[in-house]
Amino acid sequence: MYTRRDRLFVAFLVIPSFVLLGAVVIYPFIYNLILSFGNMNLTRIRDWQLVGVRQYVKILTEPTQPDFYEIFLKTVIWTVVNVVFHVVLGVFLALLLNQKLRGKAVYRTLLIIPWAIPQYIVALTWRGMFNYEYGAINVILTKYLNLPAVEWLKSPTEAFLACILTNIWLGFPFMMVVALGALQSIPSELYEAADIDGATWYHKLTRVTLPLIRPVMIPAVTLGIIWTFNSLNIVWLVTNTGEPSDKTHILVSFVYKAAFNFYNFSQAAALSIFIFVILLALSLFFMRRSRATEAAY
């Protein structure tokens, strides 16, 4: 049991953070929820009314420009492709680094750099590199690989691809670091035992390594999915607010545009809630699965 003094001390420790979070997280969240049931926009910023679920119905049924379902599908593709590449590259590089190797620390340090650079600089730099005439990517394609130049930023598909390439580049170090941490905690006896049993490298990978790093990777992947789904900087800045003609949006950038370029505040609020619910459901699903896997080992 705690004494009165202990209780006062806990209050002193925790309450400041919760007041701050309450003021700037919980209050805005509730305000956002209320807003999503209203009809606020730039011309109706003070005399807006509650109109029920109209915003949600509108999003799901009325055709928008660009099309909501197309954006949603694109967001799913964006998230899946990015996270798959992050994890595969990250684990692959971690496996390479997790052996006796000269210059290991140097490789590791250099490979983390994409994670360390501020995202907006990453985005603006890659935007420059994707430039049609003098961007480095097209220079390499045409001069060194004898391939035709690609019009990266002028057509929807290529621009979307450009965003994905940028984001893959920026995201693999996180997974690499997490996987490396997990690999280092696997006891070497397991590999010795596997060697005695005459296991091939493939068997060691699939029967020892991967199952053992799974409990660490699943929370990291969950986090990765949330971050990628919600990642606004890259799409917004690489495509310069959704060029060409708002055809490159994923959900979060579309919401940002709805809020701060079109000032459809209530529509944006409803979309935000929609994104949040999807991510919450996804995380609960993953957390349940990771608990199941932890119990299995």
Place this chain on the structure above:
Amino acid sequence: MGRVLTHIALMFFVLIALFPVWQVVNISLRPGDQLLSTKLEFIPDGATVQNYVRLFTEKDFLRWMANSALVSFVVTITGVVFASMAGYGFSRFRFAGRTIGLLSLLTTQMFPATMLLLPMYIMLIKLGLINSYLGVVIVYSATALPFCIWTMKGYYDTIPVSLEEAARIDGCTPFSAFYRVILPLAAPALVITALFSFMAAWSEYLVASQILQDTNLWTLPLGLKSFESSMSTEWGLYGAGSLIVMIPVVVLFLALTRWLVSGLTLGSVKG
């Protein structure tokens, strides 16, 4: 043979990881008449530091830097103080609302940026606080705080409770046991917390672009973006500015990698 292949593969990825950085360096050193060159030389012809000089003499770069430093400093202090206290509370005490508190901290990670930004933006318009640092400082602190509290909690969990018990027997108050015994031991986690709070403020563009519209208040990201958005992109200035902005962050980040690894894995496994 396998070893050689490993080195080749790693070098290939290092090359990819460093290529954009090299691009930034390269562009920043180009003289004005070669900004649109399509040559890929390691160091450009007639390399010059002219862009760096222009940054400080012709542009408000110093002012942006001072603004960014101010905002980042306040956010870092807020983050470290609040997270070190709250993390300790969550780690050592069982109290009503503890589990809900911890889970709601996790939930905030699923908020899309607009979910907090939009209500805050509308509030700030109504309060007439657009173009004030208070707005950005609050948003940045709030975004960084949940992660920092988790990191601190995870680290305190690894410090044995017997240390405080001993201190208490020696006559320490709960606060001095925390402040004099535990807090110094948690220095690595404090450093990570400071780094993350600092980066949240130093590298943020989208929130700042909505709240800070007065060019006198611009932080570095807004300044750098302005080189790119004007009719003709000033690539030289952009490159020079970017490099100055990213060097301290990259160096700090790399220096702290080791702690980052343990901090991240602890947080995710021990929950």
